[in-house]
Amino acid sequence: MSRELDETHDVSRQSWVASAKSxxxxxxxxxxxxxxxxxxxxxxxxxxxxxxxxxxxxAIEAGLFAGPALEAAKAAAAPTLNGFMGLRKxxxxxxxxxxxxxxxxxxxxxxxxxxxxxxxxxxxSCTMHVPATIGSFTxxxxxxxxxxxxxxxxxxxxxxxxxxxxxxxxxxxxxxxIHASGTPVRRPNGQRKxxxxxxxxxxxxxxxxxxxxxxxxxxxGNAPGEPIGISRAGEHVVGLCMLNDWSARDIQAxxxxxxxxxxxKNFGTTISPWIVTMEALAPFRxxxxxxxxxxxxxxxxxxxxxxxxxxxxxIGLEAxxxxxxxxxxxxxxxxLSASNVKHLxxxxxxxxxxxxxxxCNLQPGDIFGSGTLSAPDRSxxxxxxxxxxxxxxLVELASGETRTFLQDGDDLILRARAEREGYAAIGFGDxxxxxxxxxxxx
Amino acid sequence: MSRELDETHDVSRQSWVASAKSxxxxxxxxxxxxxxxxxxxxxxxxxxxxxxxxxxxxAIEAGLFAGPALEAAKAAAAPTLNGFMGLRKxxxxxxxxxxxxxxxxxxxxxxxxxxxxxxxxxxxSCTMHVPATIGSFTxxxxxxxxxxxxxxxxxxxxxxxxxxxxxxxxxxxxxxxIHASGTPVRRPNGQRKxxxxxxxxxxxxxxxxxxxxxxxxxxxGNAPGEPIGISRAGEHVVGLCMLNDWSARDIQAxxxxxxxxxxxKNFGTTISPWIVTMEALAPFRxxxxxxxxxxxxxxxxxxxxxxxxxxxxxIGLEAxxxxxxxxxxxxxxxxLSASNVKHLxxxxxxxxxxxxxxxCNLQPGDIFGSGTLSAPDRSxxxxxxxxxxxxxxLVELASGETRTFLQDGDDLILRARAEREGYAAIGFGDxxxxxxxxxxxx
Numbered sequence: 086m087s088r089e090l091d092e093t094h095d096v097s098r099q100s101w102v103a104s105a106k107s108x109x110x111x112x113x114x115x116x117x118x119x120x121x122x123x124x125x126x127x128x129x130x131x132x133x134x135x136x137x138x139x140x141x142x143x144a145i146e147a148g149l150f151a152g153p154a155l156e157a158a159k160a161a162a163a164p165t166l167n168g169f170m171g172l173r174k175x176x177x178x179x180x181x182x183x184x185x186x187x188x189x190x191x192x193x194x195x196x197x198x199x200x201x202x203x204x205x206x207x208x209x210s211c212t213m214h215v216p217a218t219i220g221s222f223t224x225x226x227x228x229x230x231x232x233x234x235x236x237x238x239x240x241x242x243x244x245x246x247x248x249x250x251x252x253x254x255x256x257x258x259x260x261x262x263i264h265a266s267g268t269p270v271r272r273p274n275g276q277r278k279x280x281x282x283x284x285x286x287x288x289x290x291x292x293x294x295x296x297x298x299x300x301x302x303x304x305x306g307n308a309p310g311e312p313i314g315i316s317r318a319g320e321h322v323v324g325l326c327m328l329n330d331w332s333a334r335d336i337q338a339x340x341x342x343x344x345x346x347x348x349x350k351n352f353g354t355t356i357s358p359w360i361v362t363m364e365a366l367a368p369f370r371x372x373x374x375x376x377x378x379x380x381x382x383x384x385x386x387x388x389x390x391x392x393x394x395x396x397x398x399x400i401g402l403e404a405x406x407x408x409x410x411x412x413x414x415x416x417x418x419x420x421l422s423a424s425n426v427k428h429l430x431x432x433x434x435x436x437x438x439x440x441x442x443x444x445c446n447l448q449p450g451d452i453f454g455s456g457t458l459s460a461p462d463r464s465x466x467x468x469x470x471x472x473x474x475x476x477x478x479l480v481e482l483a484s485g486e487t488r489t490f491l492q493d494g495d496d497l498i499l500r501a502r503a504e505r506e507g508y509a510a511i512g513f514g515d516x517x518x519x520x521x522x523x524x525x526x527x
Numbered sequence: 528m529s530r531e532l533d534e535t536h537d538v539s540r541q542s543w544v545a546s547a548k549s550x551x552x553x554x555x556x557x558x559x560x561x562x563x564x565x566x567x568x569x570x571x572x573x574x575x576x577x578x579x580x581x582x583x584x585x586a587i588e589a590g591l592f593a594g595p596a597l598e599a600a601k602a603a604a605a606p607t608l609n610g611f612m613g614l615r616k617x618x619x620x621x622x623x624x625x626x627x628x629x630x631x632x633x634x635x636x637x638x639x640x641x642x643x644x645x646x647x648x649x650x651x652s653c654t655m656h657v658p659a660t661i662g663s664f665t666x667x668x669x670x671x672x673x674x675x676x677x678x679x680x681x682x683x684x685x686x687x688x689x690x691x692x693x694x695x696x697x698x699x700x701x702x703x704x705i706h707a708s709g710t711p712v713r714r715p716n717g718q719r720k721x722x723x724x725x726x727x728x729x730x731x732x733x734x735x736x737x738x739x740x741x742x743x744x745x746x747x748g749n750a751p752g753e754p755i756g757i758s759r760a761g762e763h764v765v766g767l768c769m770l771n772d773w774s775a776r777d778i779q780a781x782x783x784x785x786x787x788x789x790x791x792k793n794f795g796t797t798i799s800p801w802i803v804t805m806e807a808l809a810p811f812r813x814x815x816x817x818x819x820x821x822x823x824x825x826x827x828x829x830x831x832x833x834x835x836x837x838x839x840x841x842i843g844l845e846a847x848x849x850x851x852x853x854x855x856x857x858x859x860x861x862x863l864s865a866s867n868v869k870h871l872x873x874x875x876x877x878x879x880x881x882x883x884x885x886x887c888n889l890q891p892g893d894i895f896g897s898g899t900l901s902a903p904d905r906s907x908x909x910x911x912x913x914x915x916x917x918x919x920x921l922v923e924l925a926s927g928e929t930r931t932f933l934q935d936g937d938d939l940i941l942r943a944r945a946e947r948e949g950y951a952a953i954g955f956g957d958x959x960x961x962x963x964x965x966x967x968x969x
Contacts, residue, residue: 220662221703226786235785246784251727252718256786257699257793261663261888262751271752273885276694276826285693287826287884309704309795310713312966336885342688344668344698345787351699351887353751384718384729386968442729443715443778444966445793446703524754524886526828 089367093185096509101190101198102205105135109502110512116184117324117359117514118161118169120214123206128214130162130169133359133514134188137205144187147200154183166216166360170304170323171449177304177323181364213267213358217302217450219260222354223440224298224330224454226254229430231296231457234471250380253387253431253439258330258454259351265358266516270331272493272523273352277335289523290333290349292476293491297404297467297499299426299455300328301433302360306447313441315389318434319396321447324360327402327499327516328454331355334470334490356452357499357516365511369503370395373432386442387435396432400503401425402458404467409494411484418498419483421472424458424465426501493522531809535627538951543632543640544647547577551944552954558626559766559801559956560603560611563653570656572604572611575801575956576630579647586629589642596625608658608802612746612765613891619746619765623806655709655800659744659892661702664796665882666740666772666896668696671872673738673899676913692822695829695873695881700772700896701793707800708958712773714935714965715794719777731965732775732791734918735933739846739909739941741868741897742770742798743875748889755883757831760876761838763889766802769844769941769958770896773797776912776932798894799941799958807953811945812837815874828884829877838874842945843867844900846909851936853926860940861925863914866900866907868943935964 092098093114099106100113111117111133121138122128131138141162144150150158157180160169169177186193197204226232229249236244248254264270272293278285304323307313313321330350337349373393382388389396402425405418431439436453459467466472472480473489480488491497497520501513534540535556541548542555553559553575563580564570573580583604586592592600599622602611611619628635639646668674671691678686690696706712714735720727746765749755755763772792779791815835824830831838844867847860873881878895901909908914911932914922921929933939939962943955 221701224786248718248727248781248784252782254782254786255789257701257789259663259699259887260702261890261893262886264751271886274754274828275885276690284823285690285826287828290885309706310966312716333885339690340694340696341785341787342690343783343787344666344696345783345785347697347699348881348885348887352885381726384727386716386729439790443717443732443775443790443794444704444713445701445790448703451703524752 093181093364094368094508096507098189100134100188101194102134102137102188104137108135109510110514111135112509112511113185113189114509115361115365115511116181117361117365118166118216119359120164120166120216121211122214123211128164130166132184133208136208138208138211139188140204140206143203144197147204149187149197150183153179165218167218167450170217170302173305174320177362178364181362213265215263215265215356216358216360219263219450219452220448221451222258222260222263223255224258224456225436226456227429227431227436228456228458228467230428230459230461231467231471234459234466238475251384253436255440256345262351263354263356266355268355268518269521270353270355270518271521273333273336273348274523274526275333275336275348276339278339285339288526290336292334293520294332294334294469295404295491295497296330296332296457297402297422297424298328298330298457300326300356301453301455302326303447303451303453304449306449306451307441309446310444312444313437315387315392315434315438318437321437322363322433324362325366326360327357327501327513329355329497329499329516329518330454355516355518357514359514361511361513366398366503368505368508369399371397371399371427373397383435386438389434392432392434396434397429398426399505400501403500405498406482406488407496407498408482408484408486410486414484416484418496422465422467424460424467426458428458428460429455491520493520495520535623535806536810536950538949540631542576542630543636544577544579544630546579550577551952552956553577554951554953555627555631556951557803557807557953558623559803559807560608560658561801562606562608562656562658564656565648565653570606572608574626575650578650580650580653581630582646582648585645586639589646591629591639592625595621607660609660609892612659612744615747616762619804620806623804655707657705657707657798658800658802661705661892661894662890663893664700664702664705665697666700666898667878668898669871669873669878670898670900670909672870672901672903673909673913676901676908680917693826695878697882698787704793705796705798708797710797710960711963712795712797712960713963715775715778715790716965716968717775717778717790718781720781727781730968732778734776735962736774736776736911737846737933737939738772738774738899739844739864739866740770740772740899742768743895743897744768744802745889745893745895746891748891748893749883751888752886754886755879757829757834757876757880760879763879764805764875766804767808768802769799769943769955771797771939771941771958771960772896776917797958797960799956801956803953803955808840808945810947810950811841813839813841813869815839825877828880831876834874834876838876839871840868841947842943845942847940848924848930849938849940850924850926850928852928856926858926863922864907864909866902866909868900870900870902871897933962935962937962
């Protein structure tokens with residue numbers, strides 16, 4: 086682990102960008118990549134620093150990069166970051182180091198500072214975009230407490246299916262309907278059938294839910310038929326984001342057998358638009374906790390000592406709701422859930438090794454969802470299906486309102502924050518969507 | 528239906544391209560679009576005519592197109608046909624009409640004929656490519672006899688799940704691993720567990736299967752949140768191909784609960800590389816057969832009178848196997864299955880309407896699989912899982928060999944052919960893959 090820590094993690098350094106000083110989300114030590122537009126220009130790549138976005142295209146024009154960092158900066162300045170994600174890890178890291186030097190107080194930053202007015206945009210005035218053309222979206226099921234809770238609700242004994250502790254279970258989801266934070270989410274129409282109904286009806290989902298997930302951006306990838314061994318898997322992971330896998334539970338219950346969820350998930354997925362790099366997250370790595378007594382050892386293709394030692398992450402997660410009433414009353418969002426990435430049963434490298442073990446090819450710009458990352462206890466359950474027990478229990482909000490599932494007008498916000506003594510804390514930025522009413526059936 | 532028939536379906540017309548005269552697959556009346564390369568040039572769009580490929584780029588350079596046909600020809604000459612698929616139906620049809628005029632014997636063809644040497648390439652000397660950047664691959668389950676057979680083998684009573692006759696069941700599959708006919712298919716490694724084993728092992732799939740499916744190329748598509756009503760669905764279907772959804776049954780059985788097939792399918796999918804257009808297929812439309820007594824009427828969003836009248840197709844399908852022994856002995860391929868597209872329980876327009884009813888956006892270059900298109904009787908079962916009853920029965924081949932599933936070295940070939948009295952028969956071209964041994968586990 087320590088081999089991944091370098092000067093870009095030095096907590097004593099500060100940025101000359103005033104808003105970045107001890108910024109709770111985007112301090113100097115974060116430097117996530119994204120795609121933004123200002124209204125005046127077409128979308129292009131940038132880097133979050135405090136409340137600003139550092140404009141890579143203009144920085145290149147100002148001559149601030151050379152060598153490997155220039156090559157990577159050109160890719161990261163593009164309207165989609167697929168090319169950047171396809172670069173080998175060393176090139177991506179070289180750009181991070183150069184960005185750190187340019188944005189930190191100190192000798193190297195004098196050049197950048199001189200161009201401050203043209204290089205920085207107020208983030209609040211910009212629009213963020215999905216940062217890549219997403220070739221494929223794979224959603225895992227690696228949050229074991231979410232899987233367990235579902236089994237309990239379905240009265241399975243034992244609650245987890247027999248394959249769960251052997252297979253990093255996943256399914257292919259829909260890439261075209263992934264949207265950046267802030268995009269409204271339209272309640273889907275679909276077929277749903279309650280237990281007391283003899284036939285399904287078509288109409289707006291009655292049980293619209295969120296899922297608190299981590300998103301994983303995939304890097305170079307592999308050729309078809311050439312698996313990525315687990316010890317090399319880390320080279321193919323570029324960074325993380327938050328991912329809300331909106332789910333229509335009533336549609337899901339009726340449609341999902343035997344081939345899995347389809348319309349219940351593919352109407353929309355929201356991601357936080359910044360790619361928080363694995364380099365920025367290096368201080369928050371931790372050992373994968375030992376499996377509970379009695380759990381099987383992972384099969385050899387899923388086992389790597391180094392991955393076990395540092396392949397997990399301590400990153401705090403939150404899901405919050407802000408209803409129309411709360412907005413009107415000026416109330417803050419209500420926290421539904423506080424969880425942590427450490428609750429993943431499988432590491433990200435295990436996901437990559439599993440996904441490719443049969444020869445499936447990953448490509449730069451692919452994205453994984455982790456599966457709903459619930460904590461073991463109710464305070465960290467990451468979906469309404471868990472919090473309301475499929476609608477049987479009312480969830481009380483600070484406004485006095487109650488919910489079993491999402492209502493039209495609700496904002497659902499996901500956040501992530503990594504903290505560790507001796508390091509600058511970093512965040513991911515919001516992953517927010519507001520529910521808008523279903524299309525009227527003509 | 529008749530409104531879709533025009534001079535391009537006139538069986539009395541012949542092409543001046545000698546090999547196209549009464550060609551069994553690519554006569555003048557077919558004119559499918561694809562992407563080819565000659566070895567000397569980069570991939571680009573072309574049209575199959577007899578044993579030749581008509582080079583659209585050179586035809587444009589020769590000045591053979593004008594107006595709407597020129598606009599469509601430019602899109603169809605590109606290295607990927609996403610732009611062509613995104614054009615409205617009228618533009619695509621205008622190009623077909625102009626191509627028919629250029630390639631038919633008659634006055635209009637004089638121009639093209641003059642450039643014959645530069646416009647035509649021997650197809651046997653060219654390489655065919657996947658004709659689009661496939662954004663998403665959705666696999667349906669609309670072959671009711673395949674679904675029924677699976678239920679019987681799993682001892683379900685009744686064999687079909689309760690949702691089958693209400694929901695055009697589908698799942699998202701993997702776009703990155705779709706390959707053009709002729710690409711070898713590597714046997715996947717994966718986790719598999721037999722009933723008599725206490726834990727899974729990792730290794731080459733023992734039950735590697737094919738699936739006889741129709742592929743559907745999607746056209747303009749819809750904006751997120753804006754469903755395509757069933758009466759407009761046909762505007763978004765560009766053409767058809769054959770699709771072999773290779774399946775590792777042992778991996779599938781162990782992994783698929785609760786989220787559906789994943790590694791058992793995503794190691795590779797083979798398609799026939801020519802897009803046989805809906806315009807070329809117009810003569811082979813037929814009424815969707817009435818549902819059997821007792822089956823529910825489709826919900827209103829899946830019901831359209833015109834679709835019921837002409838939304839089905841009479842297209843013959845075959846699956847053949849040619850083993851290494853057969854090749855060495857010079858024996859022809861052995862037919863495993865003869866089926867027909869008419870066995871689809873849901874029409875293509877119903878698939879489009881269902882896929883988008885919740886707001887999921889389709890994009891040009893998306894592809895659907897129909898699901899395995901088995902006939903009701905054994906002679907038309909479209910997978911080894913059906914033919915060998917999951918390995919319990921030996922399938923005897925003309926060579927004296929037997930199979931339960933595919934062996935390394937086997938070629939599996941899918942073909943389609945549409946015939947109707949008074950019209951030129953057309954084919955789709957081969958959809959072939961040879962099984963090569965699994966990657967050795969290190």
